[in-house]
Amino acid sequence: MFHLIKVQGESMSPSLCSGDFVFTSRWYKKLNTGHLVVVDHALYGYIVKKILHIAPDGQLWLGGESNKSLQSERIGWVSSRRVVGKVIGRICAP
Numbered sequence: 001m002f003h004l005i006k007v008q009g010e011s012m013s014p015s016l017c018s019g020d021f022v023f024t025s026r027w028y029k030k031l032n033t034g035h036l037v038v039v040d041h042a043l044y045g046y047i048v049k050k051i052l053h054i055a056p057d058g059q060l061w062l063g064g065e066s067n068k069s070l071q072s073e074r075i076g077w078v079s080s081r082r083v084v085g086k087v088i089g090r091i092c093a094p
Contacts, residue, residue, distance in 0.1 A: 001025070001026050001027075001085075002023060002024065002025050002085075002088075003023070003024045003025075003038075003084065003085055004021050004022070004023055004024075005021065005022050005024060005038055005046065005048070005084075006019070006020075006021050007019065007020045007021070007022060007048060009068070010066050010068045011047075011048075011049075011064035011065070011066050011068055011069035011070060012036070012048055012049070012050070012064055012065050012066065012069070013065060013066045013068070014065065014066075015036070015050075015065055016036075016048060016090060017092070017093055018093070019093030019094075020090050020091060020092055020093050021090065021091040021093075022036070022038070022048060022087045022089070022090045022091075023087070023088050023089040023090070023091075024037075024038050024084060024085025024086060024087055024088065025085050025086055025088050026084075026085050026086075028086045031051060031054065031060070031080060031083065031086065032051065032054070033051050033052065033053060033054060034050065034051060035050070035051050035086055035087070036048060036049070036050055036051075036086070036087035037049060037050075037051060037060070037062070037083050037084075037085070037086050037087065038083070038084040038085050038087065039060075039062065039078055039082050039083055039084060040082050040084050041075065041078065041082065042082075044070065044075070046084065047062075047070070047075075048087065049062035049063060049064060049069075049075070050062065050063055050064070050065060052072060054080075055077065058079070058080045059077040059078065059079060059080070060077065060078045060079075060080055060083070061077060061078075062075050062078055063075075
């Protein structure tokens with residue numbers, strides 16, 4: 001299944017800007033370090049982040065690309081089951 005999600009905030013700048021739309025897919029074989037994902041975080045709701053590390057048990061360590069991003073330590077380890085989708089494309093805001 002595919003989803004179109006609007007990016008809010010500058011945490012993933014310069015890769016993604018506020019107002020951009022990202023296409024996500026739940027149809028992926030494997031997540032890898034460097035992939036962008038949308039996660040339904042228990043405290044922060046839907047967030048778009050880059051996978052920085054994958055633990056042997058499948059937990060994800062996520063981070064942003066901007067100094068305005070929520071720090072990885074505040075996000076904490078996230079279960080791969082919380083991944084809404086892997087980002088497969090984007091539409092840039094005008």
